[in-house]
Amino acid sequence: MAMLHIVNKSPFEKVTFDSCLGHASAGDSILMIEDAAVGAIDGTAFADKLKAAMADKSIYVLAGDLTARGLSEDRIIDGIKTVDYAGFVDLTADNETTQSWL
Amino acid sequence: MSSKKFMFVNRKAPYGTVYALESLEVVLISAAFDQDVSLAFIDDGVYQITNGQDTTGIGQKNFSKAYKALGDYDISKLYVEKESLAERGLTQDDLMDLVWEDEDDDWAEKSSIILVSREEMAAVMAEQEVTLSF
Amino acid sequence: MASIEVGGQTIELDEEGYLIDLASWTPEIGTALAKEEDVELTDEHWDIINFLREYYEEYQIAPAVRVLTKAVGKRLGKAKGNSKYLYSLFPYGPGKQACKYAGLPKPTGCV
Numbered sequence: 438m439a440m441l442h443i444v445n446k447s448p449f450e451k452v453t454f455d456s457c458l459g460h461a462s463a464g465d466s467i468l469m470i471e472d473a474a475v476g477a478i479d480g481t482a483f484a485d486k487l488k489a490a491m492a493d494k495s496i497y498v499l500a501g502d503l504t505a506r507g508l509s510e511d512r513i514i515d516g517i518k519t520v521d522y523a524g525f526v527d528l529t530a531d532n533e534t535t536q537s538w539l
Numbered sequence: 540m541s542s543k544k545f546m547f548v549n550r551k552a553p554y555g556t557v558y559a560l561e562s563l564e565v566v567l568i569s570a571a572f573d574q575d576v577s578l579a580f581i582d583d584g585v586y587q588i589t590n591g592q593d594t595t596g597i598g599q600k601n602f603s604k605a606y607k608a609l610g611d612y613d614i615s616k617l618y619v620e621k622e623s624l625a626e627r628g629l630t631q632d633d634l635m636d637l638v639w640e641d642e643d644d645d646w647a648e649k650s651s652i653i654l655v656s657r658e659e660m661a662a663v664m665a666e667q668e669v670t671l672s673f
Numbered sequence: 674m675a676s677i678e679v680g681g682q683t684i685e686l687d688e689e690g691y692l693i694d695l696a697s698w699t700p701e702i703g704t705a706l707a708k709e710e711d712v713e714l715t716d717e718h719w720d721i722i723n724f725l726r727e728y729y730e731e732y733q734i735a736p737a738v739r740v741l742t743k744a745v746g747k748r749l750g751k752a753k754g755n756s757k758y759l760y761s762l763f764p765y766g767p768g769k770q771a772c773k774y775a776g777l778p779k780p781t782g783c784v
Contacts, residue, residue, distance in 0.1 A: 447552055447583050449626065472555030475586060480628035501596020505554050507589025507603070507633065521596070571737055600733065608732040611740045646747075 439464050441532035445471040445539070448483040457538045458486060463493035468520070468528055474502035477513040484514055491516050499525060545569060545576045546667040549584035554599055559587045562673035563605055570612035577616035577667075578609075579660060581623050584673075588617070588652075590635050603635065610639030610651060617651045620660050679705045691773055698726075698776030707774050710765070714774065718762055720749060725775040735780040738768040 442461050448454035454476055461467060467490070469477055476483050477498040487496065491514075500519040503510060510519050520528065529535050547566050553559040569576055580588060587603070594601040609617070617637060624630060631654060638648045655663065664670065675686040679702050685693040690709065692698060703722060707714045714722070724745060728736055736744065738756070746754015753759075759767035768780040 445555065447555070450551070450583050472552045472583070475552055475583065475627065478628045482626040484628070499596075501594075502554070505592055505594040505597050505599070505601075506552060506586045507592040509591070512628070567734065567737065571739065602733055604732050605734045608728075608734055608736065608740070611736065611744060 438533045439466065439531075441465070441528050441535045442467045443535065443537045444469055444473040444476075445537075447472040448476040448486075449481075453538050454483070455486070458490045461490070461494055466495040466497060466528060466532060468525065469496070469498040469502075470525070471499075471502055474498050475506060475508065477503065477517050478508055479512060479514045487517075488514060497524070497528060542573060542575050543668040544666060545574045545669045545671070546579055546664065547576070548579045548581065548664070548670060548672040549587055550582040551673065552583040552586040553592075553603070554594065554597060558673045559584070560602055562671075563587075563602060565671065565673075566609070566614065567605070567612060570614060576614050577618060577663070578614065579618045579620070579664065581620045581660060583623075583627075585619060585623050585627060585629060585634075588619070588634050588637065589629070590633060606635060606637055609637065613639075615639035615649070615651045616653060618653050618655050618660060618663055620657055621654055622657045624654075677702075677705055677709060689773075689779065691779055692776045695776055695778070702776060703774045706776075710770070712770075712774075715762075717753075718771075718774070720753075721745065721759065721762060721767065721771050722775040724748060725771055725777060729775075729777050735768070735772045735777045737780055738766065741767060741771075 442457050442465060444454050444457050444467065446453040454473060457467065476487060496517045497520050498513060498517055500510060500521055547562055549559060549562050551558040566578065588606055592601055592603040634652060637651045639651050640646045641649055675688065675690060676683050677686065684702055687693055704714055725735065742754055742756055742759060763770040772780055
């Protein structure tokens with residue numbers, strides 16, 4: 438069963454994102470929203486961990502949360518997809534279950 | 540009233556939590572009391588002063604422009620930690636151009652941003668009389 | 674909730690008489706808000722009100738009185754950039770009173 442994991446905490450501040458990566462299964466999707474959006478940027482201390490997870494998981498980031506923090510979409514890691522709120526809704530509909538990592 | 544060295548330490552990204560906005564409001568209020576105020580941006584706090592913030596997609600007020608008024612409030616020491624920027628794939632070019640005007644130098648615009656190493660930041664923190672962390 | 678009538682429209686105010694919806698401000702509303710406090714706005718008042726609105730547009734905050742005084746002095750000349758002049762126009766406090774007529778929130782750090 439494919440699951441959508443939603444993370445809203447910065448990977449630089451909390452271990453939530455790490456824990457999510459450790460518990461998500463192959464074939465799952467991970468959506469970064471709110472402060473977690475900063476983790477989508479390439480060249481950070483967190484980027485390698487996320488790239489490793491991308492081998493068997495799909496990663497998404499909410500575009501509005503990137504731009505709110507002054508981060509443009511062309512700086513995110515190759516392979517991460519940006520979504521708007523409608524895309525967020527589609528993700529929750531396309532996955533059988535959802536888990537919010539608070 | 541004698542002036543004290545106040546430092547506001549900012550450690551969180553804006554918008555996801557209310558800390559950044561709360562800190563900014565207290566900073567603006569504190570300026571009314573004529574203290575020696577400086578700001579520190581470490582960890583995710585560096586995202587508070589990134590350039591080009593656009594909050595139309597999340598429906599929140601973009602308060603980043605208010606940091607540009609800090610110079611008017613005689614707050615001209617914004618310490619930004621180099622390591623915190625580097626860990627987040629950022630450089631000074633990603634930050635807003637925050638300046639103050641030097642009255643004693645014909646109102647010349649000078650940068651308020653002081654890039655420091657983690658070790659230097661620790662030393663600046665150690666000099667403070669009052670530290671408020673957000 | 675408090676409100677005033679301007680040009681047939683009801684404008685909502687908070688408990689201290691500040692506009693609820695900052696975007697709805699018009700000069701007519703500014704004039705009406707001043708009239709509520711028996712103040713007839715002159716060109717000198719409008720210089721300050723317009724300045725405050727421009728400041729808010731740029732920085733998204735209403736400046737503290739000290740900041741306003743300094744900035745007015747730079748923009749409109751030393752004769753106007755002092756608290757005596759500003760208080761002569763806005764006796765209830767240039768920050769509080771002028772911001773109200775300008776349709777801005779009460780200045781942060783207004784003590």
